Amino acid sequence: MSAPEDERPKSQSGSPTSDERIGLTAGVAAYVIWGAFPIFFHSLEPTSALEILAHRIVWTGVFLAIVLQITGRWGWVGELRADPAKLRRAWLAGLLISINWLTYVWAVGADRVLDASLGYFINPLLSVVLGVALLGEGIRRLQVLALTIGAVAVVVLSVGYGEFPIVGIVLALSFGFYGYLKKGMELDGLASLAAETSIVWPIAVIGLAVAFATGSSTFGHDNVGLNLRLLAAGPITAVPLALFGVAAPRLTLVTVGILQYITPMAQFFLGWWVFHEEMPPERLAGFALVWLALVILTADAVATIRRNRSVRPDAAATSARGEGRAPARR
Structure with missing residues (x-):
């Protein structure tokens, strides 16, 4: 199958646009913060998962309300009211991120x-x-191969x-x-996160x-450190999600x-080396297959991007030559 075109604008030199650079920077920062999350959530014991979820949602909402009030960015409320399709997406997004x-x-x-x-490797x-x-x-042969290997990895891990x-x-x-x-x-990053959280x-x-x-509840007792960490769940949750909200509309799904x-x-090495979770041979084999699939997927993505960038200048040159050619005599 032919490679899909990357429709996002590039500068004339083929380098990423400023919009893409913003998306890339925000995306890298978001994923680094998420990678360190196990350390933070381990520090919230003995709070239950349901209570931590509730604290995350409540304090994220409070944090966002303060930020939006300071910046005066409440326009998204009117946008959602005027667009039922956006409102439905916000409802679904809020449900999915809670899960x-x-x-x-x-x-x-x-x-x-x-x-x-x-889960995040998959x-x-x-x-x-x-x-x-x-x-x-479109889907290409190497992508099909990567998906097949990924499916085999899930079977290996299951067995x-x-x-x-x-x-x-x-x-x-x-x-x-x-x-x-x-x-x-x-919607921009803060607005979309605020919409999902408010729901x-x-x-x-x-x-x-x-x-x-x-x-x-474990909140509000004598453990001041735990109380502060539960309060911090708001900004710690909001910041990477807001960064992801900035990145997602500016980047292709491949990127x-x-x-x-x-x-x-980051989570893999934290689980294995810091928290000393078991790594039996079958688990390592399953992860190895997933990594192989990701290597293939990445190689295919990089090759496709290079191919698309080399085709565009050639097409532009051909078009320019065609426009400059004298009309044929009849």
Whole structure:
């Protein structure tokens, strides 16, 4: 199949535009912060995953409200009211990111950081599937090979563990579809995150109120350090998501897929070397297959970008020669 065109504007020299550079910088920063998340969430023990999720949503909403009030950026409210399609996307995005957050926090607390890293390793492969299925992008032979190897890796991990790697699959699916929805919302990073958070915020407030009423909450007691860390869950959550919101509309799915490697690599080494999770041969074999698939996918993406950039100057030169040619005599 022919390679899909990268329709984002390039400068005349073929280098990335300033818009792309902003997207790339924001994307790298977001994935580095996400990669360090296991350290932060381990520090929130013994708080339950559900309470951590509620704190993340509530304090993210408060943090964003302060930022938006200072900057006067409330125009997105009118945009959502005037566009039911955008509002539906915001509802779905809020639901998906809540599922992603809850699954991830539970995985870290259950000493399954390696399982969480698997989900984000699978994510670039899922980006290809979403690009083909939902955006009509073409699929090439090497991409098919990478997806096939990725599927085999899931089978190897399932057989080796004796169970389907549900944590990794849920994380990959929820964040993959979340990224797809973000591309269609056409809101800037803070606005899109504020829209998603505002939708699930009332539910989180009710959840915390119930936890306080029943005495099951770990917040507000004598552990000042834990209280401050739970409060910090807001900005720590908001900053990388806002950065991702800036990056996603400015980058192709291929580029986003490549940047996504940063987070799972950091999580993988944290799970293995810092938190000392088990690495039996079958788990390592499964990860090795996923890495092989990602190497193939990356090589194909780089080759496609180079091919597209070399074709465009040739096409432009041919067009210029055609326009300058004298008309044929009749």
